[in-house]
Amino acid sequence: MEGFAEGMLAGLEMQSEAQSAGDDRDPMAMLKMAHQKTDVLGSCTACILSLQHGGLLRAANLGDSGFVLMRDSRVLFRSPPQQHDFNFPFQLGRSGSDMPTDAESFVVPVKSGDVVVLGTDGLFDNVFDRDLVDVTRNALSKPAEEKTGSPKENAAFAAKRIAEELAELAHTYSSDPWRPSPFSKAAAEAGYVYRGGKADDITGASLGTLNLSSRFPGFAAREQVHAYGEPFLN
Secondary structure (H helix, E strand, O other), X not given: OOOHHHHHHHHHHHHHHHOOOOOOOOHHHHHHHHHHHOOOOOEEOEEEEEEEOOOEEEEEEEOOOEEEEXXXXXXXXXXXXXXXXXXXXXXEEOOOXXXXXXXXXXXXXXXXXXXXXXXXXXXXXXXXXXXXXXXXHHHHOOOHHHOOOOHHHHHHHHHHHHHHHHHHHXXXXXXXXXXXXXXXXXXXXXXOOOOOOOOOOOOEEEEEEOOOOOOOOEEEEEOOOOOOOOOOOO
């Protein structure tokens, strides 16, 4: 039996497939519709992005999942997490108090060459911005002989590599009891004592806007269940 998150994802996929390829998607409207059509137990956070005509990235984010926009080896924008209290994120469900209308909406200008990384808290609780930048820079500087396809294929190759390496890195850091982490830093700021990484479900996806005239030229995801290869994350 599918859970709430899987039901939401199925609803979003159906909405996306029902629209023509050239249409701009409204992430907030898609979030509301998917929530209305999901009638199973459970809860989840949500982060929906749509690359629009005119070089705009529209997003709807609820909870402590989120996205980061990088350009020229630096983080330009990060969606803020939504939490009722420390480690108590907003979540959608059939019986909870949080609703799709509680999600934050964003419209962010993007340009060719930008990289967007989406992730759950399992990623962002363990990986600092400097790690995101380093992994992205290394993936984009991969030797030319490994990029033998079209620009679109090469963008997909880089996006896949970024997603895989970030998920692997977050998984490694999550089990390190001594390494400072974004989660331990946030815990200290909230008045708690916590050391090391945070074990959690980890989902990471990357989007490369190599050519904004081509919709989503590169997209790849690495996550707990539907991964490249065997599931390995905790």
